[in-house]
Amino acid sequence: xxxxxSKEIGKLxxxxxxxxxxxxxxxxxxxxxxxxxxxxVSNVAVFNSVIxxxxxxxxxxxxxxxxxxxxxxxxxxxxxxxxxxxxxxxxMIEQAHQTAAKYENNVxxxxxxxxxxxxxxxxxxxxxxQSVVKMGCRYLNEYLIIENETIMVVAAIEHLYFxxxxxxxxxxxxxxxxxxxxxNGLDGYALPVLLDRFHYARPGKAIRSFxxxxxxxxx
Amino acid sequence: xxxxxSKEIGKLxxxxxxxxxxxxxxxxxxxxxxxxxxxxVSNVAVFNSVIxxxxxxxxxxxxxxxxxxxxxxxxxxxxxxxxxxxxxxxxMIEQAHQTAAKYENNVxxxxxxxxxxxxxxxxxxxxxxQSVVKMGCRYLNEYLIIENETIMVVAAIEHLYFxxxxxxxxxxxxxxxxxxxxxNGLDGYALPVLLDRFHYARPGKAIRSFxxxxxxxxx
Numbered sequence: 001x002x003x004x005x006s007k008e009i010g011k012l013x014x015x016x017x018x019x020x021x022x023x024x025x026x027x028x029x030x031x032x033x034x035x036x037x038x039x040x041v042s043n044v045a046v047f048n049s050v051i052x053x054x055x056x057x058x059x060x061x062x063x064x065x066x067x068x069x070x071x072x073x074x075x076x077x078x079x080x081x082x083x084x085x086x087x088x089x090x091x092m093i094e095q096a097h098q099t100a101a102k103y104e105n106n107v108x109x110x111x112x113x114x115x116x117x118x119x120x121x122x123x124x125x126x127x128x129x130q131s132v133v134k135m136g137c138r139y140l141n142e143y144l145i146i147e148n149e150t151i152m153v154v155a156a157i158e159h160l161y162f163x164x165x166x167x168x169x170x171x172x173x174x175x176x177x178x179x180x181x182x183x184n185g186l187d188g189y190a191l192p193v194l195l196d197r198f199h200y201a202r203p204g205k206a207i208r209s210f211x212x213x214x215x216x217x218x219x
Numbered sequence: 220x221x222x223x224x225s226k227e228i229g230k231l232x233x234x235x236x237x238x239x240x241x242x243x244x245x246x247x248x249x250x251x252x253x254x255x256x257x258x259x260v261s262n263v264a265v266f267n268s269v270i271x272x273x274x275x276x277x278x279x280x281x282x283x284x285x286x287x288x289x290x291x292x293x294x295x296x297x298x299x300x301x302x303x304x305x306x307x308x309x310x311m312i313e314q315a316h317q318t319a320a321k322y323e324n325n326v327x328x329x330x331x332x333x334x335x336x337x338x339x340x341x342x343x344x345x346x347x348x349q350s351v352v353k354m355g356c357r358y359l360n361e362y363l364i365i366e367n368e369t370i371m372v373v374a375a376i377e378h379l380y381f382x383x384x385x386x387x388x389x390x391x392x393x394x395x396x397x398x399x400x401x402x403n404g405l406d407g408y409a410l411p412v413l414l415d416r417f418h419y420a421r422p423g424k425a426i427r428s429f430x431x432x433x434x435x436x437x438x
Contacts, residue, residue: 001380001381001382001383002380002381002382002383002386003339003340003378003379003380004378004379005340005377005378005379006276006277006375006376006377006378009276009277009376009379010275010276012390013390014275015389015390016389016390017274017275017277017390018274018390019387019389019390019391020274020379020386020390020391020392021271021273021274021275021277021376022271022274023391023392023393023394024352024354024376024379024381024392025248025250025269025270025271025279025304025354026248026249026250026269026306026352026394026399026401027246027247027248027249027394027399027400027401027411028246028248028270028271029244029245029246029247030245030246031244031245048271049270049271050244050245051244051247051268051270051282052240052241052244052247052267052268052282053282053364053366053367053369054240054366054367054369055236055237055239055240055241056229056233056236056240057225057228057229057366057367058225058228058236058240059366059367060244061282061364063270063271063272063280085244087245090414093414093415093417094415094417094426097417097420097426098420098426099420100419100420101420101421101422101424102421102422103422104422107422112422120222121222121224133243133245135243135244140366141364141365141366143362143364143371145272145280145360145362145373146360147272147273147276147278147359147360147373148272148273148276148278150272150273152362152371154364154366156225157225157228157240157243158224158225159222159223159224159225160222160223160224160228160239160243161220161221161222162220162221162243163220163221164220164221167221167239168238170234170235170238171231171232171234171235171236171237171238171239172238172239172242172403172404172407173239173242173243173403173404174242174403174407175242175245175246175403175407175409176403176409180245180246181246181411181414182245182246182401182411184391184392184393184394184395184411184413184416185391185392187416187417187418187419187429188391188393188394188413188415188416189413189414189415189416189417190394190395190411190412190413190414191411191412191414192246192400192401192403192409192410192411192412193409193410193411193412194403194407194408194409195309195312195400195408195409195410196312196313196407196408197403197406197407197408198312198313198316198406198408199406200319200406201316201317201318201319201320202320202321203320203321203322203323203326203331205320207313207316207317210406
């Protein structure tokens with residue numbers, strides 16, 4: 001196996017290290033975060049750092065570096081307190097990636113990329129019309145990660161919208177049916193294919209699949 | 220589209236809500252975190268919350284609820300300061316899921332699941348031998364998310380190991396070649412297929428693929 005220790009990682013060329021360290025932690029969620037400034041300029045930016053934080057109350061988080069792009073996202077969230085999170089569909093990966101370009105503050109990435117704004121139930125920031133799963137979120141708090149001055153934003157999920165056909169009877173969203181992508185590193189977009197879904201694991205009991213009623217015989 | 224607001228989400232049956240809210244934020248990374256207690260008992264547990272935090276220095280984070288399973292992971296990390304993060308390969312999804320079962324404290328999930336311990340370069344906790352990408356990590360800090368009493372652990376990547384053939388010349392790890400999976404919710408395992416990889420986005424310039432040298436013509 002190839003091995004790098006922390007000293008060797010520290011000496012790598014910057015872009016090589018960015019590519020390596022961004023990809024070594026595994027696949028990431030692929031979302032567009034949309035906001036709107038007080039003066040009415042909409043903003044949308046690709047994020048690979050949206051994470052689940054809790055179900056009751058429903059909460060998510062995402063990590064950003066406020067001193068770099070996308071600054072507008074952070075500024076708008078701090079000003080207005082609301083943002084939307086919209087899944088990236090396989091047919092919109094080019095537009096999603098294009099939102100990472102450094103546009104001027106008064107330019108909406110919606111207008112530049114062909115992503116469409118959608119306003120739902122009186123929520124101030126836009127949703128991405130093309131997205132199959134989308135959430136309206138309210139800023140709750142932020143945590144400064146002092147080790148590298150990134151910020152984790154914590155938010156409540158106030159609204160959740162999705163195409164009805166992707167939900168299974170037990171509540172789960174089958175993301176394969178939504179054709180939601182995952183991100184490999186900073187710039188690789190991948191479409192996952194469901195291998196299996198398993199019931200709750202118990203000591204000494206074989207894992208049971210949701211799809212094959214028979215035990216596989218393996219622990 | 221189906222719509223739930225936060226009040227409706229709050230009233231959902233618990234397991235239904237867990238399935239829904241864990242899947243609505245998109246695909247998650249699929250890793251096994253391994254530790255070893257001071258008394259020498261190894262531990263390995265599936266985590267879908269490992270995230271990238273920074274490249275220089277190389278840092279990752281993960282979220283846990285220390286008052287529930289997997290407690291041993293947190294206890295061992297606090298005691299010893301070190302842990303490993305190991306990608307879940309498509310051929311080990313059953314074993315990975317089985318690690319979530321509530322075994323007694325003195326039982327190693329390695330022995331119960333067929334996952335193999337591997338010790339590398341004098342690092343105290345074991346790696347998972349079958350994993351194609353694995354990292355040795357040092358605890359740096361933790362942040363209590365007061366909104367729901369989860370904890371984000373922040374760690375330095377001290378060692379990084381991977382199968383050499385999966386790295387592209389610019390440092391990126393092609394996770395499709397590693398056959399690393401992604402997690403949909405708490406219990407769905409999916410294998411991503413790479414759609415495309417894009418160069419750095421710039422205003423007014425068409426997105427360029429790493430694979431098709433020609434512009435697609437779309438922004």
